[in-house]
Amino acid sequence: MSHLSEYDPEIAGAIENEINRQRNGLEMIASENFVSRAVLEAMGTPLTNKYSEGYPGKRYYGGNQWIDVVENFARERLKQLFGAQHANVQSHSGSTANMEAYFTLANLGDTIMAMNLAHGGHLTHGSSVNFSGKFYRFIPYGVRQDTHRIDMDAVRALAKAEKPKVILAGYTAYPREIDFKAFKEIADEVGAAFMVDMAHIAGLIAAKVHPSPIPYADIVTTTTHKTLRGPRGAAILCKAQWAEKLDKAVMPGMQGGPLEHVIAAKAVAFKEALEPSFVDYAKNIVFNAKALATSLIDEGITLVSGGTDNHLILLDLTNTGVTGKQAEVALDSVGIYTNKNMIPYDPRKPFDPSGLRIGTPALTTRGFDKDDMREIGVLIAQVVKNYGNETVYEGVRRKVKELTEAHPLYPGLTVL
Numbered sequence: 001m002s003h004l005s006e007y008d009p010e011i012a013g014a015i016e017n018e019i020n021r022q023r024n025g026l027e028m029i030a031s032e033n034f035v036s037r038a039v040l041e042a043m044g045t046p047l048t049n050k051y052s053e054g055y056p057g058k059r060y061y062g063g064n065q066w067i068d069v070v071e072n073f074a075r076e077r078l079k080q081l082f083g084a085q086h087a088n089v090q091s092h093s094g095s096t097a098n099m100e101a102y103f104t105l106a107n108l109g110d111t112i113m114a115m116n117l118a119h120g121g122h123l124t125h126g127s128s129v130n131f132s133g134k135f136y137r138f139i140p141y142g143v144r145q146d147t148h149r150i151d152m153d154a155v156r157a158l159a160k161a162e163k164p165k166v167i168l169a170g171y172t173a174y175p176r177e178i179d180f181k182a183f184k185e186i187a188d189e190v191g192a193a194f195m196v197d198m199a200h201i202a203g204l205i206a207a208k209v210h211p212s213p214i215p216y217a218d219i220v221t222t223t224t225h226k227t228l229r230g231p232r233g234a235a236i237l238c239k240a241q242w243a244e245k246l247d248k249a250v251m252p253g254m255q256g257g258p259l260e261h262v263i264a265a266k267a268v269a270f271k272e273a274l275e276p277s278f279v280d281y282a283k284n285i286v287f288n289a290k291a292l293a294t295s296l297i298d299e300g301i302t303l304v305s306g307g308t309d310n311h312l313i314l315l316d317l318t319n320t321g322v323t324g325k326q327a328e329v330a331l332d333s334v335g336i337y338t339n340k341n342m343i344p345y346d347p348r349k350p351f352d353p354s355g356l357r358i359g360t361p362a363l364t365t366r367g368f369d370k371d372d373m374r375e376i377g378v379l380i381a382q383v384v385k386n387y388g389n390e391t392v393y394e395g396v397r398r399k400v401k402e403l404t405e406a407h408p409l410y411p412g413l414t415v416l
């Protein structure tokens with residue numbers, strides 16, 4: 001019996017149940033993934049005990065010689081992975097990373113241009129209930145109503161009219177490739193800094209399955225736990241000219257002590273992402289997403305922008321008679337995990353929007369292939385089209401069991 005299950009059966013029990021939920025369900029939330037055993041091990045270490053405010057070689061506390069080794073490996077591997085000039089691996093989350101990037105590039109109250117939240121932007125890209133919308137003047141750009149793709153001519157016209165300090169690209173629900181070069185040209189035309197938030201697509205960029213923003217952007221933020229398949233957290237890359245200001249914006253500007261057990265796990269994940277097998281993984285994410293999109297289209301489901309170039313798919317449920325929230329809850333009940341999502345020009349409200357977002361990073365890690373994806377597309381369509389029909393749901397539950405048993409998650413792992 002583990003120390004945890006002996007001392008705290010309530011928490012140990014909930015952890016055990018959560019592991020079983022992950023094992024027995026289809027994890028299709030586009031922002032989630034399953035880390036390796038090596039990453040898990042690195043996180044659960046006594047590195048959590050150490051205070052190491054500052055940076056390698058310049059700490060506010062003693063006893064950091066081994067912590068410095070860990071953080072230096074994390075920084076160097078991340079720079080190598082993306083070909084970047086400078087890396088900071090201390091950001092606790094994607095949201096704080098974005099705050100730190102804004103602190104570096106702009107002054108409070110400055111104008112920042114970013115994607116409309118209903119068109120795929122993130123909460124930290126200017127939502128009025130988020131620090132971003134309170135600290136800065138955000139001007140949203142969006143996608144075209146007919147193509148659901150970013151209209152670069154409209155972005156240019158808006159940039160010329162608003163003269164932003166920063167132009168931000170990188171999204172949370174945009175299924176298409178992003179033209180970073182075109183954004184950079186517009187930023188240069190209006191004298192703006194160019195920032196990219198690659199949280200969702202970092203793994204695809206690392207594997208060169210999506211074009212890289214590194215040659216163009218002043219600062220690139222990323223989470224480490226999405227397609228990059230590392231621990232929950234974030235990192236920031238930048239051009240050498242911003243390095244000092246950025247490091248100061250992270251600490252002391254925004255954060256205190258870094259989470260070095262998580263930084264150790266980030267280092268392990270970056271090593272994994274440098275392996276040739278990670279390129280195959282990232283390619284398979286996209287193959288799988290395309291197979292799933294085709295399957296859904298064959299089932300008569302409408303997709304925002306008509307398909308996908310990356311790891312995620314946005315279903316437009318408008319003509320199904322089921323809302324995004326209803327679909328999410330129904331799919332939850334059969335063990336298919338997704339999230340409701342706004343679609344561009346959504347007539348409904350954020351808490352019960354018309355869309356559903358799904359993605360393939362997590363299931364691809366489990367070894368699901370394109371045939372599995374075709375089957376999952378049919379299952380999702382069955383649940384949506386037979387909303388409330390328990391007999392159909394029961395059949396889907398059986399199929400989910402077969403699929404998850406064919407691709408076991410963490411085989412042989414006993415955490416507790």
Ligand SMILES: *Cc1c(COP(=O)(O)O)cnc(C)c1O
Pocket residue numbers: 031092093094095096098122124170171172197198199200223233234
């Ligand atoms: C997930 C995400 C974030 C925020 O990450 P957290 O770690 O949840 O704070 C920021 N930006 C984008 C584009 C994201 O997709």
